[in-house]
Amino acid sequence: LARLAAAAVFIAAMIIGVTFYLQSTEKRYQDVAKKTTPGQQESIGSGSTGSKTGNVREELDKTGIDEEITKTISLVVSDDIDGLVKLLEANDFSQKPMVARCLGQMGDERALAALHSLDLAALESGLYTEENSPYAQAIAAIEARLWEAEDANDIDIAITERGMRIVPEKGFLILEVLDGRTGKPVDSVVLDIQMQRDGSDEQLTAATDSNGIYKIKFSAPMPRFVNVTAKKDGFVPVAMSFGDFNDRKPLPETYVISLDHGTSIGGVVKNEMSEPVEGATVYLYVPGSKQRNEIERTLIRDYAVKTDVLGRWKCNSIPDAITEVQVRLSHPDYVNDEYYNASESPTIESLRDETCEFILKRGSALSGKVLDLQGQSIKGALVFQGANRSNSNNSYPQTTTADDGSFIFKHCNQGEIILTVQAAGYSPDLKKVVASPDTLPVEFRLGSGCTIRGRVFDIDNNSISGVTILLDSWRGYRSLNWRTETDAEGHFEWTEAPPDEVIVNLFKGGYMTIYNMPMSPLADEYRLTMYPPxxxxxxxxxxxxxxxxxxxxxxxxxxxxxxxxxxxxxxxxxxxxxxxxxxxxxxxxxxxxxxxxxxxxxxxxxxxxxxxxxxxxxxxxxxxERGVGLSGRVYLEDGVPALEAEVIISTDMHPANIQNGYNNQKRETPFVKTNELGEFFLPPQTEDYQLVVIHDSGCAQVSKD
Incomplete structure (x- = not known):
């Protein structure tokens, strides 16, 4: 009964609306009739073009609209969306705007395709404008209801000729993720977000909703730049970078990204007894990210997949064209790889047919304690391995001390290990130890934190705010991490510095970077000058x-x-x-x-x-001065011209480095690819060189002479 009552109210309102609609659009139909053929009017659903005199009731009787209204009402009461869509698609049905309004109120997405088609036809013919198109209004109404139902991050919408559009909002970055093949929204896309402000990085992980939307909220002050990585199984991950150090690219308020479908690779992980290892994490890295535009690039780095009970793993997010994949393994009961391809590099063929096999080994335990100078335990101190933790391709183990200051690494590679310790309020420490089954527990004693302070000026003696100060190395290693930014007066301070010398770098957009600046705790602050570029x-x-x-x-x-x-x-x-x-x-x-x-x-x-x-x-x-460049042709063994062979200029300063048929020095060595005739053209050279040619069929090397 409630449903019927609601339908009755809805139908009554609809009939009143139809009456008003016919009365208010008579003159517009006269104008349009002069510019369109009857066939066009009918296909767009323009309504009756009969006598323009008499009342609305007479007009309904003359054109049979009464029957069309009755049919529409019947379909609305029965919730027959498909039937209403058929009315939109019928050439002999004149009241399509009325049906569109009904569908807009019903809010079912099955009507969107037909409404979009009618909206486009109406706009192209001039029957409607962007502001008064009933089809655009119906599209927007349906999409608005869908958004409300899914609580789409409270995003506002605007009505245009294409329907829903995201309305920008100050203080936010609204991301919309679409399927690159179908153009449809992609939900549950994992977004790793990094924002830099005030000398520190803010990181969070989120996911798109059912409409492919996520809304990043910025708190004051606005970040200098934002990095976002979008990934979902079955799609190739994409990294986006918004803003830069020179502040030339303002952060957008909305951004749409399309994800390409990925291809599959896989393999198996076993232990030294040839037993499958379940729960191992396989990290994947594909070198040579592809720049899609000035903001986007494909990026597969530290892409993690897990092994199943049979030790098998699979990744469905790999680009279709790859020449190298690097692998790093991790498991709590085995020695973890500290860098990619720590063992043998897998071949593309074995990854594609999923026969690639990796072996995890057990290692030696390494334990110890972190105390202060009085012998009191320090809880929550960070203890980490590794001589160069600044390298993003390395992944060294780390842990945190317990209540009694103790720590343990259960499985370590045997041999020399750099251990570094940091704790709030204390100076850091570093030790070089040799891990073996006989290694004794390692003890660290930390003193109070030391202070390094300074101030940065330009060449006109004006203080510079927002300068990033980044620790480069300490005691010959890059095992310690620290960074900050200068305040409004150009000051910076580090109150947990070591007692000895550190090397830092300073950089800010619009200034020449300061590299390898030595600093140590002093009573007076450092005074530094940054020069223009x-x-x-x-x-x-x-x-x-x-x-x-x-x-x-x-x-x-x-x-x-x-x-x-x-x-x-x-x-x-x-x-x-x-x-x-x-x-x-x-x-x-x-x-x-x-x-x-x-x-x-x-x-x-x-x-x-x-x-x-x-x-x-x-x-x-x-x-x-004019000169002649290098040119030639490349042929296969059977005399056929080699298409897309890579011709590389190799010099003493920039030698070619070929591995698995791939040029690892593409960033340093000039190269071109041959055309369909096998031809290549390179600029003139003034130094000694060799030409190295690689192709799927083989390779060749030609000297300058």
Missing amino acids: LKIKGMVNDAQTGEPVRNFRIVTGIRWGNNPNIYWSSDQKSAEFFDDGGYECEFIYPSESHFIRIEADGYLPQISRDFGNEEGTVIYNFIL
């Missing part, structure tokens, strides 16, 4: 004509100490391309000397003079 700009002209060279690229290089060689950054991604004869580049990382090399098709490369870190802005012009 080195900027070099000028023109590149043809030596014969004097005209600007239109297309060229810049490769940067550095020289360290007394080494005469220049280390060029031949990374294809880092090179800057110019097309107007002028150039400008910026250096923010210090070195003994900076260099620029200009490369252009048909010209010999030219190298600049050396530039110092503190030269500020420099004008430097290039005059290029």
